[in-house]
Amino acid sequence: MTERPNIIVLAVDTLRADHLGCYGYARPTSPNIDALAEEGVLAERMLCPAIPTFPSFTTFYTAQHPLTHGIIAHGGDARLAREAPHLVPLLLEAGYTTCAVDNLIRERIWFGRGYEFCIDPGLRRPLSMMVTCEELNARAISWLRHYHHEPFFLFIHYWDPHTPYTPPEQYRELFYEGGNPTDPENRSLEKMWEHPNGMIARDSWLRTPEGLITDADYVAALYDAEIRYLDDGIGQIITAVDELGLTENTLIILMADHGESMTEHGIYFDHFGLYECTIHVPFIARWPGRLPAGVRLSHMLQLSDIAPTLLEAIGLVIPGAMEGKSFWPLLTGASNSGGWDRVISVEATWQAKWSLRTERYKFILDRDLGEDGSPAHELYDLVADPGETVNLVEAQPQLAAEMEAELESWIARRLHELGKQEDPLITEGAILKSTWLMHQGVSA
Structure with a gap:
């Protein structure tokens, strides 16, 4: 043994x-x-x-x-x-x-x-x-x-x-190389305040005796x-x-x-x-x-x-x-x-998205249809662009369509095998986002 x-x-x-x-x-x-x-x-x-x-x-x-x-x-x-x-x-x-x-x-x-x-x-x-x-x-x-x-x-x-x-x-x-992390002229965190978790951070742990932390580099160093x-x-x-x-x-x-x-x-x-x-x-x-x-x-x-x-x-x-x-x-x-040779990932918390990752490419499908401002479809070349900065959906529409079809086929086949009727991302969506919107009195 x-x-x-x-x-x-x-x-x-x-x-x-x-x-x-x-x-x-x-x-x-x-x-x-x-x-x-x-x-x-x-x-x-x-x-x-x-x-x-x-x-x-x-x-x-x-x-x-x-x-x-x-x-x-x-x-x-x-x-x-x-x-x-x-x-x-x-x-x-x-x-x-x-x-x-x-x-x-x-x-x-x-x-x-x-x-x-x-x-x-x-x-x-x-x-x-x-x-x-x-x-x-x-x-x-x-x-x-x-x-x-x-x-x-x-x-x-x-x-x-x-x-x-x-x-x-x-x-x-240990790792902060900047000057003043609470500089009021630093605007690098302003976009963070637009998200519910960013609002919570702004009103709690990003507030120090010296003032509100405003430097994104300082937060990354933390x-x-x-x-x-x-x-x-x-x-x-x-x-x-x-x-x-x-x-x-x-x-x-x-x-x-x-x-x-x-x-x-x-x-x-x-x-x-x-x-x-x-x-x-x-x-x-x-x-x-x-x-x-x-x-x-x-x-x-x-x-x-x-x-x-x-x-x-x-x-x-x-x-x-x-x-x-x-x-x-x-x-x-x-x-x-x-x-x-393929990994399929899912998220349904703040976003409702599927992804199909191959050795070289990643395709991301948004079931919220980009309602949060992110693209409805994304395609990245992970070899040429490991930081996923260039969305290739328009430059390589055929590859994007093929990967989307493969992803949708896998989801449909797996749902059938499990005896389920519908993609839970469609029926449930982004759960935390929906909960937050409900608390704000906004329809999801």
């Missing part, structure tokens, strides 16, 4: 891959994460089939596309079916002690399925994302010291660097400072694993549920829009002696592949209802084939 390691999943909320040194970022935001990558395997193209947090982590646990498991947005009435596959109960049945240090359990019950221990350091706080990595680590390391003698699965959900970007004081100025603070926390966990003598028999996974926009496409410090800054996330796996060190995978992978990969790693049968594909042979070097 395959040796069954302990498994630790370091799940970081709102961490875009290209703001880490190991993914080519110039600022020194991530020395501990970079070291983890040097000691293990890094996936260069891990993609999110859904954003933001609820649908993304549901996809991680179930290994199903969001159209299948039904959780396509924050809010709404959808609930995960009892019969849906779920990673953690399978680990529990296999003899693992299971623990989540996470506050999502109080939001949706299925995030707690299969866990013997559910630790929520922010239980009595109104804003779950205010829990710091220090607080999470204190609880996680305490649990590790008590239960490391038996095979365990430990899931830690870090909220740094999610907004509000409020790192400890010693981190705040995001990087949050990553550096988180990175120090990741280092604490790795040190604890080493000190407890668990290194050789512990598979550590670092992943994220989605990234963050730093003003790209007019999206200010938020995570909507199916662009690379939001759907391209880090993935690193380290298991000394079992996984090679310093290897980078160029294959296109998605979050739904992680659970099947973990199950294969410990010798368990992958349920047929899981749609993701194990890439364990890629991680070990046993095979160089695998991954996907």
